[in-house]
Amino acid sequence: MDTVRQKFYITTPIYYVNDKPHIGHAYTTIAADVVARLHRLLGEDVFFQTGTDEHGAKIAQAAEKAKQTPQEFVDEISAKFSFAWDQLDISSDDFIRTTEPRHKQAVAKFLTMLKDSGKIYEGEYEGLYCVGHEAFIKESDLVDGVCPDHKTKPELIKEKNWFFKLSEYGDILKERIETDEFRIRPYTRQNEVLSFIKQGLEDIAISRPNVKWGIPLPWDPEQTVYVWVEALFNYCSIIGFGEDEEKFRNYWPADIQVMAKDIIKFHCIIWPALLLAVDLPLPHAIFAHGFFTIGGQKISKTIGNVIDPNDWVAKYGADAVRYFLLREVPFGQDGDVSEEKLKIRYNGDLANGLGNLFSRTTNMIEKYLDGDVADFAVSPKDLSAAWDAFSTLNFSEGLVKIWEEIAWANQLIDKAKPWELVKTEPEKVKELLLNLTGLLYDIAGKLAPVMPDTANKIRKIIESGDIKKPEPLFQKIE
RNA sequence: CGCGGGGUAGAGAAAUGGCAUCUCGCAAGGCUCAUAACCUUGAGAUUGGCGGUUCGAAUCCGCCCCCCGCAACCA
Numbered sequence: 038m039d040t041v042r043q044k045f046y047i048t049t050p051i052y053y054v055n056d057k058p059h060i061g062h063a064y065t066t067i068a069a070d071v072v073a074r075l076h077r078l079l080g081e082d083v084f085f086q087t088g089t090d091e092h093g094a095k096i097a098q099a100a101e102k103a104k105q106t107p108q109e110f111v112d113e114i115s116a117k118f119s120f121a122w123d124q125l126d127i128s129s130d131d132f133i134r135t136t137e138p139r140h141k142q143a144v145a146k147f148l149t150m151l152k153d154s155g156k157i158y159e160g161e162y163e164g165l166y167c168v169g170h171e172a173f174i175k176e177s178d179l180v181d182g183v184c185p186d187h188k189t190k191p192e193l194i195k196e197k198n199w200f201f202k203l204s205e206y207g208d209i210l211k212e213r214i215e216t217d218e219f220r221i222r223p224y225t226r227q228n229e230v231l232s233f234i235k236q237g238l239e240d241i242a243i244s245r246p247n248v249k250w251g252i253p254l255p256w257d258p259e260q261t262v263y264v265w266v267e268a269l270f271n272y273c274s275i276i277g278f279g280e281d282e283e284k285f286r287n288y289w290p291a292d293i294q295v296m297a298k299d300i301i302k303f304h305c306i307i308w309p310a311l312l313l314a315v316d317l318p319l320p321h322a323i324f325a326h327g328f329f330t331i332g333g334q335k336i337s338k339t340i341g342n343v344i345d346p347n348d349w350v351a352k353y354g355a356d357a358v359r360y361f362l363l364r365e366v367p368f369g370q371d372g373d374v375s376e377e378k379l380k381i382r383y384n385g386d387l388a389n390g391l392g393n394l395f396s397r398t399t400n401m402i403e404k405y406l407d408g409d410v411a412d413f414a415v416s417p418k419d420l421s422a423a424w425d426a427f428s429t430l431n432f433s434e435g436l437v438k439i440w441e442e443i444a445w446a447n448q449l450i451d452k453a454k455p456w457e458l459v460k461t462e463p464e465k466v467k468e469l470l471l472n473l474t475g476l477l478y479d480i481a482g483k484l485a486p487v488m489p490d491t492a493n494k495i496r497k498i499i500e501s502g503d504i505k506k507p508e509p510l511f512q513k514i515e
Numbered sequence: 516c517g518c519g520g521g522g523u524a525g526a527g528a529a530a531u532g533g534c535a536u537c538u539c540g541c542a543a544g545g546c547u548c549a550u551a552a553c554c555u556u557g558a559g560a561u562u563g564g565c566g567g568u569u570c571g572a573a574u575c576c577g578c579c580c581c582c583c584g585c586a587a588c589c590a
Contacts, residue, residue: 050590061590095588229519297590298519327520328584338588367528371520371584378527381539389552397549404548433528437537451554456547509550 044084045076046288050296051088051133051271054114055099058121060362060374061297061329061336063346067359068326068368068430069295070127074486075427077128084288086275087122088133089115093264097250107250111136121346126355126489133275135252135268143274144267145255150315151201151243152256162196162242198242199254201266206310207238213309213319220322221305222430223369226298230305241307269308273317291320295430298325324430327371349379356488357383357511363432363487380514388511390443391480395495397450398473400506405459405466411502414471416479418442423483436487439480446476474499 049069052062066087073085091111100110115134122129133140151157211234213219214227221227244260245251251261270278272291277284296304301323309319328335331342349358361379364386366372402410420442426435450473455466478499485492491510498507 052590056588059589063590065590225519233518299585299590326590328590330583333583335584336589343589365527373527378539384550385539388550393550393552395549397553399549401548437529440538447553448555450548451546454546454548459548506549511550513550513552 042080042082044288044292045073045081046084046276046291047073047076047086048272048291048294049087050300051090051135051268052118053090053093053095054111054118055095056338057114057117058346059336060331060344060346060349062118063121063125063358064329064362065295065297065326066122066127066129067125067362068432070125070129071359071363071427071432071486072293072295072430074128074489075424078485082287083130084276085129086131086133086272087127087129088131088271088275089118089135090264090268090271091115091134091136092248092251092261092267094245094248094250097248108136124347124350124355125358128489131275133271135271139280140271140274141252143278143280144252144262144270146279147270147273147315148262149255151311154314154316156202156205156314157243158200158202160198160200160240160242162198163193164196165193196242197246197260199244199257199260200240201243201311201314203238203241203307203310206306206313207234209313210234210306210309214305219305219309219319221301222322222324226301226305226323226325230301233302234306238306238310265303265307266311269303269311272320290318293322293324294320295324295326298327301325324369326368327366329366330371330373332375332377333373344374344376349376353379353383353514354490354511356491357387360387360436360488364436365433367433368430383511384513384515386440388509388513390440391491392510394443394446395477395510396506398446398470398477399498399504401455401466402470402474402504403506405455405463406470408504409502410471410474410499410504412471413474413478413499414468416475417472418445418476418479420479420483427486432487435483439483442476442480446473449473 047069049066052058069085069087073083077083089111096111097107100107103110105113111134119132122132135141210219211231214221214231214234221230241263243263243266244254244257245263246260248261248264251264252267254260254262272294273285273289276288278289279285294304304323312319330336331344334342336343346358353361357379361382362374364382365374365378402408420439423435423438426432426438449469453465453469455469458469459466477495481492481495481499494507494510498504
């Protein structure tokens with residue numbers, strides 16, 4: 038009997054469609070894609086989710102501003118995300134949109150379960166509403182009784198809401214986190230969450246009476262589900278919750294959920310508490326990466342330094358953008374990116390490094406071996422450390438390991454001087470080139486999760502067994 | 516005391532108690548298989564400051580200074 042393939046479920050956040058995708062969205066998605074591809078190569082039964090979050094007051098407003106219906110608006114933006122991911126060679130297995138029927142029915146079922154759990158109660162939210170903010174603000178934020186940003190006096194508003202007893206979940210969450218049953222990485226993020234829990238959790242309103250663009254509460258259609266609660270549940274609805282129980286049971290719980298650091302409280306407190314309330318297992322791990330600055334400045338629509346990933350892909354190719362983002366900044370830390378830095382890595386690491394090594398090697402194979410490397414050797418170097426690093430999301434570390442071998446190969450060639458050796462000991466040159474071919478083949482294999490297209494090019498040429506000097510892998514820019 | 520990240524060569528990073536390492540840039544040399552690429556060597560850092568612990572501190576402790584992000588479009 039066949040052994041059952043290990044399942045592996047990985048997620049990205051679903052992106053809020055109030056604007057088109059930028060480089061930060063791409064970063065999260067690329068990272069998840071690399072891990073998904075790695076686990077597929079390891080033979081696992083992988084499900085890789087991504088999608089868009091399409092409800093809420095902000096979307097309705099943005100649509101109005103664009104003179105579109107909310108549905109037209111979200112259709113258009115959601116398509117831009119899906120297009121960007123195609124351009125970046127993202128290998129997601131499905132793309133969930135929160136306006137899809139399958140999501141709405143799953144959320145309705147989930148909320149009914151939540152209500153039946155007894156962890157939901159009706160209450161009244163009373164707070165100071167600032168019209169400028171279009172949100173409730175805290176009394177402690179006021180300066181001289183007015184909102185410091187808008188210099189207006191907030192209104193006291195009473196709102197009927199349904200509440201979730203989040204306050205009951207502090208101890209159990211703390212325990213699950215501390216025992217690593219529910220892993221939060223990097224550790225600084227785990228500490229952040231634990232200290233937040235220690236301050237005490239408050240119940241949260243899970244419905245909104247005034248937001249029309251949303252999913253109605255099954256038992257109180259006057260109210261819609263708070264967007265975050267609904268959005269989080271996409272991780273279950275995409276794998277068939279309430280529709281295809283077999284599929285759902287196969288993939289849930291998520292093995293790793295990747296996201297940027299700003300949304301860890303939702304994912305590390307509210308999300309697991311909701312799951313506990315309805316008796317669903319918690320995800321195994323949450324991994325939060327850092328933020329980018331661009332040329333030293335924070336990403337800001339006002340400053341206008343927002344990078345459209347499509348622009349970089351068009352100019353440098355998907356593989357180069359994927360490589361650059363993962364190589365430049367250690368995953369989990371904040372970092373700075375810019376097109377200038379991308380260019381330096383592209384020319385230095387890709388064109389002069391990997392590209393040139395491949396070029397000089399294949400050229401010598403054509404010249405000295407008549408293109409014949411059918412029986413190329415196994416790699417003379419052990420590159421398994423690269424995948425070890427990728428599997429723990431230490432992408433930059435894994436890439437450094439691979440590039441160390443590229444440097445080693447260049448040194449080896451210079452030391453061996455095959456262009457001289459070929460005159461006296463051609464069989465030694467053959468041995469050298471077969472070894473180099475083995476190394477390049479291994480490098481391509483290890484690089485495949487990060488640079489799938491380049492890996493395929495290299496392997497195809499080597500596997501052909503009859504090597505002619507190929508086109509450069511990376512044409513230098515400028 | 517709002518929360519968080521950080522300060523190491525000109526730039527970017529690594530090193531978590533034991534010779535400060537790497538990449539880019541710079542300088543000199545070498546090589547000619549290669550995409551003006553590649554290889555070697557060198558210059559360049561009293562590790563933000565002051566104090567403490569220690570045989571020994573970039574690393575541990577205390578105080579201080581500075582930068583950045585979040586808190587408000589935004590992963």
